[in-house]
Amino acid sequence: MTTPGGSRSTWSGAAFTVQVRPDGRLGLTDRGTHSDVPPQLHRIASAMRHTDLRECRFHWRAPRSARLCRVSLTARAELGFDHVELSGDPVEQLPGGLSTRELEVLTMLVVGLSNAEVAGELGITQRTAATHVTHLMQKLGTPTRTAAATRALDTGLLCVPLPGSAEHYAGLSVGRLLAAASSDAAAPSGEPRREVPRPRRPEPRRELVVGAALPLTGTGSDDGREMINGLQLAIEEINAAGGVRGRRVRAAVRDVEVTSSTSVRTAFESLARGGVDILTSGYLAAQEIGHETAATTGVPYLHAATSGAMEQMVRDDLGRFGRVFQVCASDTEYASRFVSFMTSVREQGHWGIASDRLVIVVRPWHGVDFGIDRARTVADRQGWSLDVVPVGRAGDGDGWARAMGAAVREPAAAVMIGSFFVDDAVRAVTALHERGAPALPYSIYAPSVPAFRHRLGRLAEGVVWATTTGTYSDRPGRAFARRYTDRFGAAPGRSHAGLAYDRMQRIARAWSACGDLSDADAIATHLRAEPYRGVNGTYNFDTPGQVALGVDEHGDPSLAQPQLIYQVQDGRQVIINGGPFRTGEFRLPAHLQRR
Missing domain, CATH: 3.40.50.2300 (Response regulator)
Incomplete structure (x- = not known):
């Protein structure tokens, strides 16, 4: 049995790289033949035209043989010809020696399922689910569940078909792609085949926008200048190095009177309307307004409120505020x-x-x-x-x-x-x-x-x-101070200039690690999972309230900020x-x- 594109109903087990044309037909091959392309993957690649995705990676399990295939999908436009490049490679052994079941459990960790939820979805005991989680963390060399989830997102260690309910994966790139493929396949067979419109040539990648509510006038404006300068220096350095995945970064700054809840609300509403990709701020009296804006818009938010009350707010409702991070220890x-x-x-x-x-x-x-x-x-x-x-x-x-x-x-x-x-x-x-x-x-x-x-x-x-957050006098701190002084003609202060610089660099790192830059949950997962050493110390957000870990003089300063x-x-x-x-x-x- 063959599909209209010429692929067989089973997978030969051979590697392949093929173009999938805008009308859904298979085109030129770089490796293998059309008959090596499984129809399920052909259908998934064809559905990519119905999404805004530029790339997607996962591990596909063949339905009969249970063989694993490492799949990569990339939207391309070459010499005016638009297509999706579909590549598949047979997998003899998963990274770290993961089993297929552990790959399924790892996929479920990416969307934050608990051991009990994993057990319920897979029809196993909670104890067995916990054992799988422990084993996969050991095999991947990751210290936490979130670190394992980040590794999975970074390397495409996601199992397709997706284990458990499809609703869990609605926020992931692969979940949206599979939903589009399912919808495409569900069209009534009796209807005449409609002409699939040719996708528009991809527009130039738009810039990434960092929204910042900072006191440029009024109370705290002396510090506000430090914040905007640190942010600007980081953005200039990132863009000079090629941006983030080829996209330039820009700051959208709104002046805020930090003691006025009305001013704070106005600033965040303006940023939300502007469609920023991430939110940032210094310290604000009505700090909860920023938290609520992040929860409502779904945009990740990194603030510097140094507030135990805001830490508790996130800890008490991670479901709502799971994308909110405090970049310094609390007061x-x-x-x-x-x-x-x-x-x-x-x-x-x-x-x-x-x-x-x-x-x-x-x-x-x-x-x-x-x-x-x-x-x-x-x-x-x-x-x-x-x-x-x-x-x-x-x-x-x-x-x-x-x-x-x-x-x-x-x-x-x-x-x-x-x-x-x-x-x-x-x-x-x-x-x-x-x-x-x-x-x-x-x-x-x-x-x-x-x-x-x-x-x-x-x-x-x-x-x-x-x-709770100060710029060190070590080599990175001194180098930052020299670059800041050369750029702005004055030495930086010892806290928020470096903090704003580090925050922007950490955001860029998270963006670079995520295949889908609009996937706020994936960005939040990366922020939680990977400590980052900046000029103000180490930012480790893997804490109950997603606050940068602080330590006393007896703690380990390599993992936190004393x-x-x-x-x-x-x-x-x-x-x-x-x-x-x-x-x-x-x-x-x-x-x-x-x-």
Whole structure:
């Protein structure tokens, strides 16, 4: 029995490479003959004209012999002739020695099925399903299910016919292609064969658009410039290297007032209407608006909110927010690390600290708590008393001065300045100096922005500050700083410039690894599965809330980002705590030496 294209109903087992014409007929062959092409694969290749796919790879199992064939489909346009190139190669042994059953289970992991769901679809016990998962991970050398799934997507280790219900695979390229083939084959046989329109010549590949909601004016605009510069530098380098799979990358930036939920909503709605391929942002008061936009549009979203509340939001509903990633560890360790740092300074004996009192002065910020409750426990255990002083509403210019006055009314060894914004940190440090208080100023994040030192001048000397994501002073970090300085005429800050650069490079890596750039789930799977080492450390999103893994000083910094503690010394940023990335030691500020 033969098909209209000339292929037999069974597969000969021979390799083949053949053109499938726009009218569905088989054309020229590079390997094998028309009779070597199984009709099922002929039909799948013909259906590719009904999709927007440019390529697809999978492993096909012949229905009678159960032989495996490694299949590659590529849409081509050569000399004005449009066709699909269909290639098949016999498979003697799957990678890692996978069995056919393990290949089926691996295919089901790609779409996120649990062991129980795998067992139900295949008619096996849950224990057997778990054993298959363990064995396939060992054979592929992948440490997690998501890493195995990513390997499957990257290499076409997907089993066709698809195991289990077809609905599971509706979001995958191969699932859409098989659905198109099934629909094509289901046309009533009594109808006259309609003329299949010739596909249009492929248009030039459109550019990939990164949507970015960043503060270019208003609150946080000093930091916003760092973010846009880091993003721009990464895009320029990516495009100079040929783009992503031959497509240029472009940024669509929307200015956002980070303290206004109305402004945040307007920015994200504008980006969504513009049809961006991925969403990004810095830190926002109404951060959940970005999460909801990503969930509604299906577009992957990478933000830098440093928020334990947003981490919990994703963890509690991965089905809805599974494409949302936080590119830095959450804020929940800031306060306890402040206490532990002061304990280490006291124990080193370089400073005869007269007070056992620590103070945290904090302005409430949506979704941020800095881990103060845990810090109280740590302080009590390490022999400190810990007070918390709130600052009034945003926009109150004297609020920080009053709060710092209250903080040092009684002697204090150090005061933690709990705000991400340069304006707040400048006011707080200034107020501390004006009162002549013998307390160490310990800030979070804000001194990473160059404007902090520019505005404070000599008063910035000796300030200690911490960040969950900071640019290292190692070789990659220094090389990035040189390129940034050459491009923009000023040195980068020590956090968000590098973070924005790394985020864009990580996005490009995920795009490059996915056959279908519109497959948001495949992109999310790759982001989860593969750690990436950038200038701000290692981004490892394989965590319950899809937040970049952070570690303390005893953890493995090669797999995560340790919280870094810097000190301004002689006008330079010196890393005084951060495992192997430390570049100097704590230095007692001059105003405390005089005391």
